[in-house]
Amino acid sequence: MNGTAIDHVKLQIPADGIETALAFYRDGLGFEIDGMDLYESGEKPFFSVRLAPGAVIHLEPSDDFAAPSRTAYDHVAVRVDDTIEGVEAALDDAGIEIDRRLDPLGATGVAPAVYVTDPFGYRIELKAERA
Known part of the structure:
Protein backbone atom coordinates (compact mmCIF):
# COMPACT_ATOMS: atom_id res chain seq x y z
CA MET A 1 0.00 0.00 0.00
CA ASN A 2 1.30 3.47 -0.90
CA GLY A 3 -0.16 6.66 0.52
CA THR A 4 -0.63 9.54 -1.89
CA ALA A 5 -1.49 12.48 0.37
CA ILE A 6 -3.11 13.39 3.67
CA ASP A 7 -6.83 13.73 3.03
CA HIS A 8 -7.89 15.36 6.28
CA VAL A 9 -7.11 16.03 9.91
CA LYS A 10 -9.96 16.13 12.44
CA LEU A 11 -9.71 18.52 15.39
CA GLN A 12 -12.15 19.24 18.16
CA ILE A 13 -13.05 22.81 19.07
CA PRO A 14 -15.22 24.15 21.90
CA ALA A 15 -18.95 23.83 21.29
CA ASP A 16 -19.24 27.63 21.37
CA GLY A 17 -16.16 28.16 19.17
CA ILE A 18 -17.71 28.10 15.70
CA GLU A 19 -17.63 31.87 15.09
CA THR A 20 -14.10 32.04 16.50
CA ALA A 21 -13.03 29.25 14.13
CA LEU A 22 -14.60 31.00 11.15
CA ALA A 23 -12.92 34.28 12.08
CA PHE A 24 -9.51 32.58 12.24
CA TYR A 25 -9.58 30.05 9.41
CA ARG A 26 -11.88 31.80 6.91
CA ASP A 27 -11.47 35.48 7.65
CA GLY A 28 -7.89 35.46 8.98
CA LEU A 29 -6.14 32.75 6.96
CA GLY A 30 -8.42 32.99 3.92
CA PHE A 31 -9.43 29.32 3.65
CA GLU A 32 -12.88 28.32 2.39
CA ILE A 33 -15.36 26.59 4.71
CA ASP A 34 -17.12 23.45 3.46
CA GLY A 35 -20.05 21.51 4.86
CA MET A 36 -21.46 24.18 7.16
CA ASP A 37 -24.93 23.41 5.81
CA LEU A 38 -24.52 19.70 6.67
CA TYR A 39 -23.24 20.58 10.14
CA GLU A 40 -26.07 23.04 10.81
CA SER A 41 -28.71 20.52 9.62
CA GLY A 42 -27.29 17.87 11.95
CA GLU A 43 -26.23 15.55 9.10
CA LYS A 44 -22.53 15.78 10.06
CA PRO A 45 -20.94 16.46 13.47
CA PHE A 46 -18.27 18.71 11.91
CA PHE A 47 -17.59 21.30 9.21
CA SER A 48 -14.41 21.60 7.17
CA VAL A 49 -11.68 24.10 6.41
CA ARG A 50 -10.69 23.58 2.75
CA LEU A 51 -6.87 23.78 2.62
CA ALA A 52 -6.49 22.57 -0.98
CA PRO A 53 -8.64 20.71 -3.52
CA GLY A 54 -7.86 17.37 -1.84
CA ALA A 55 -7.17 18.37 1.77
CA VAL A 56 -9.30 19.63 4.66
CA ILE A 57 -9.29 20.09 8.40
CA HIS A 58 -12.53 18.86 9.96
CA LEU A 59 -13.52 20.96 12.96
CA GLU A 60 -15.88 19.22 15.36
CA PRO A 61 -17.51 21.38 18.05
CA SER A 62 -17.61 19.46 21.32
CA ASP A 63 -18.78 20.08 24.86
CA ASP A 64 -15.86 17.85 25.92
CA PHE A 65 -13.18 19.98 24.21
CA ALA A 66 -9.83 20.11 25.99
CA ALA A 67 -7.08 22.34 24.66
CA PRO A 68 -4.30 20.31 23.03
CA SER A 69 -1.22 19.49 25.04
CA ARG A 70 2.18 19.94 23.38
CA THR A 71 2.96 16.42 24.61
CA ALA A 72 0.10 14.99 22.54
CA TYR A 73 -0.01 17.36 19.55
CA ASP A 74 2.52 19.70 17.96
CA HIS A 75 1.27 21.04 14.62
CA VAL A 76 -0.36 20.51 11.24
CA ALA A 77 1.77 21.70 8.30
CA VAL A 78 0.04 23.26 5.30
CA ARG A 79 1.89 24.03 2.06
CA VAL A 80 0.82 27.45 0.83
CA ASP A 81 1.16 28.62 -2.78
CA ASP A 82 2.88 31.89 -1.91
CA THR A 83 6.24 33.26 -0.89
CA ILE A 84 7.08 33.45 2.78
CA GLU A 85 6.91 37.25 2.48
CA GLY A 86 3.39 36.95 1.06
CA VAL A 87 2.34 34.63 3.87
CA GLU A 88 3.77 36.96 6.51
CA ALA A 89 2.07 40.00 4.93
CA TYR A 115 3.90 28.91 12.73
CA VAL A 116 0.70 30.37 14.14
CA THR A 117 -1.61 29.13 16.88
CA ASP A 118 -5.34 29.02 16.32
CA PRO A 119 -7.73 30.29 19.02
CA PHE A 120 -8.10 26.75 20.43
CA GLY A 121 -4.40 26.04 20.93
CA TYR A 122 -3.66 24.13 17.71
CA ARG A 123 -0.39 25.15 16.07
CA ILE A 124 -0.49 25.49 12.28
CA GLU A 125 2.66 25.58 10.12
CA LEU A 126 2.25 27.58 6.92
CA LYS A 127 5.02 26.43 4.58
CA ALA A 128 5.82 28.50 1.49
CA GLU A 129 5.91 26.63 -1.82
CA ARG A 130 7.42 29.49 -3.83
CA ALA A 131 10.74 31.26 -3.39
Whole structure:
Protein backbone atom coordinates (compact mmCIF):
# COMPACT_ATOMS: atom_id res chain seq x y z
CA MET A 1 0.00 0.00 0.00
CA ASN A 2 1.30 3.47 -0.90
CA GLY A 3 -0.16 6.66 0.52
CA THR A 4 -0.63 9.54 -1.89
CA ALA A 5 -1.49 12.48 0.37
CA ILE A 6 -3.11 13.39 3.67
CA ASP A 7 -6.83 13.73 3.03
CA HIS A 8 -7.89 15.36 6.28
CA VAL A 9 -7.11 16.03 9.91
CA LYS A 10 -9.96 16.13 12.44
CA LEU A 11 -9.71 18.52 15.39
CA GLN A 12 -12.15 19.24 18.16
CA ILE A 13 -13.05 22.81 19.07
CA PRO A 14 -15.22 24.15 21.90
CA ALA A 15 -18.95 23.83 21.29
CA ASP A 16 -19.24 27.63 21.37
CA GLY A 17 -16.16 28.16 19.17
CA ILE A 18 -17.71 28.10 15.70
CA GLU A 19 -17.63 31.87 15.09
CA THR A 20 -14.10 32.04 16.50
CA ALA A 21 -13.03 29.25 14.13
CA LEU A 22 -14.60 31.00 11.15
CA ALA A 23 -12.92 34.28 12.08
CA PHE A 24 -9.51 32.58 12.24
CA TYR A 25 -9.58 30.05 9.41
CA ARG A 26 -11.88 31.80 6.91
CA ASP A 27 -11.47 35.48 7.65
CA GLY A 28 -7.89 35.46 8.98
CA LEU A 29 -6.14 32.75 6.96
CA GLY A 30 -8.42 32.99 3.92
CA PHE A 31 -9.43 29.32 3.65
CA GLU A 32 -12.88 28.32 2.39
CA ILE A 33 -15.36 26.59 4.71
CA ASP A 34 -17.12 23.45 3.46
CA GLY A 35 -20.05 21.51 4.86
CA MET A 36 -21.46 24.18 7.16
CA ASP A 37 -24.93 23.41 5.81
CA LEU A 38 -24.52 19.70 6.67
CA TYR A 39 -23.24 20.58 10.14
CA GLU A 40 -26.07 23.04 10.81
CA SER A 41 -28.71 20.52 9.62
CA GLY A 42 -27.29 17.87 11.95
CA GLU A 43 -26.23 15.55 9.10
CA LYS A 44 -22.53 15.78 10.06
CA PRO A 45 -20.94 16.46 13.47
CA PHE A 46 -18.27 18.71 11.91
CA PHE A 47 -17.59 21.30 9.21
CA SER A 48 -14.41 21.60 7.17
CA VAL A 49 -11.68 24.10 6.41
CA ARG A 50 -10.69 23.58 2.75
CA LEU A 51 -6.87 23.78 2.62
CA ALA A 52 -6.49 22.57 -0.98
CA PRO A 53 -8.64 20.71 -3.52
CA GLY A 54 -7.86 17.37 -1.84
CA ALA A 55 -7.17 18.37 1.77
CA VAL A 56 -9.30 19.63 4.66
CA ILE A 57 -9.29 20.09 8.40
CA HIS A 58 -12.53 18.86 9.96
CA LEU A 59 -13.52 20.96 12.96
CA GLU A 60 -15.88 19.22 15.36
CA PRO A 61 -17.51 21.38 18.05
CA SER A 62 -17.61 19.46 21.32
CA ASP A 63 -18.78 20.08 24.86
CA ASP A 64 -15.86 17.85 25.92
CA PHE A 65 -13.18 19.98 24.21
CA ALA A 66 -9.83 20.11 25.99
CA ALA A 67 -7.08 22.34 24.66
CA PRO A 68 -4.30 20.31 23.03
CA SER A 69 -1.22 19.49 25.04
CA ARG A 70 2.18 19.94 23.38
CA THR A 71 2.96 16.42 24.61
CA ALA A 72 0.10 14.99 22.54
CA TYR A 73 -0.01 17.36 19.55
CA ASP A 74 2.52 19.70 17.96
CA HIS A 75 1.27 21.04 14.62
CA VAL A 76 -0.36 20.51 11.24
CA ALA A 77 1.77 21.70 8.30
CA VAL A 78 0.04 23.26 5.30
CA ARG A 79 1.89 24.03 2.06
CA VAL A 80 0.82 27.45 0.83
CA ASP A 81 1.16 28.62 -2.78
CA ASP A 82 2.88 31.89 -1.91
CA THR A 83 6.24 33.26 -0.89
CA ILE A 84 7.08 33.45 2.78
CA GLU A 85 6.91 37.25 2.48
CA GLY A 86 3.39 36.95 1.06
CA VAL A 87 2.34 34.63 3.87
CA GLU A 88 3.77 36.96 6.51
CA ALA A 89 2.07 40.00 4.93
CA ALA A 90 -1.30 38.22 4.84
CA LEU A 91 -0.96 37.24 8.49
CA ASP A 92 0.01 40.79 9.43
CA ASP A 93 -3.01 42.17 7.53
CA ALA A 94 -5.27 39.72 9.40
CA GLY A 95 -3.74 40.58 12.78
CA ILE A 96 -2.53 37.01 13.30
CA GLU A 97 0.64 36.76 15.36
CA ILE A 98 3.50 34.60 14.09
CA ASP A 99 4.82 32.30 16.83
CA ARG A 100 8.06 31.38 15.09
CA ARG A 101 9.85 31.25 11.74
CA LEU A 102 11.87 28.24 10.53
CA ASP A 103 13.17 26.50 7.41
CA PRO A 104 11.94 23.01 8.33
CA LEU A 105 12.39 19.80 6.43
CA GLY A 106 9.03 18.49 5.26
CA ALA A 107 7.57 16.07 2.75
CA THR A 108 8.74 18.18 -0.21
CA GLY A 109 12.09 19.27 1.23
CA VAL A 110 13.30 22.32 3.12
CA ALA A 111 11.30 25.53 2.70
CA PRO A 112 10.63 28.62 4.81
CA ALA A 113 7.64 28.42 7.13
CA VAL A 114 5.86 30.34 9.83
CA TYR A 115 3.90 28.91 12.73
CA VAL A 116 0.70 30.37 14.14
CA THR A 117 -1.61 29.13 16.88
CA ASP A 118 -5.34 29.02 16.32
CA PRO A 119 -7.73 30.29 19.02
CA PHE A 120 -8.10 26.75 20.43
CA GLY A 121 -4.40 26.04 20.93
CA TYR A 122 -3.66 24.13 17.71
CA ARG A 123 -0.39 25.15 16.07
CA ILE A 124 -0.49 25.49 12.28
CA GLU A 125 2.66 25.58 10.12
CA LEU A 126 2.25 27.58 6.92
CA LYS A 127 5.02 26.43 4.58
CA ALA A 128 5.82 28.50 1.49
CA GLU A 129 5.91 26.63 -1.82
CA ARG A 130 7.42 29.49 -3.83
CA ALA A 131 10.74 31.26 -3.39
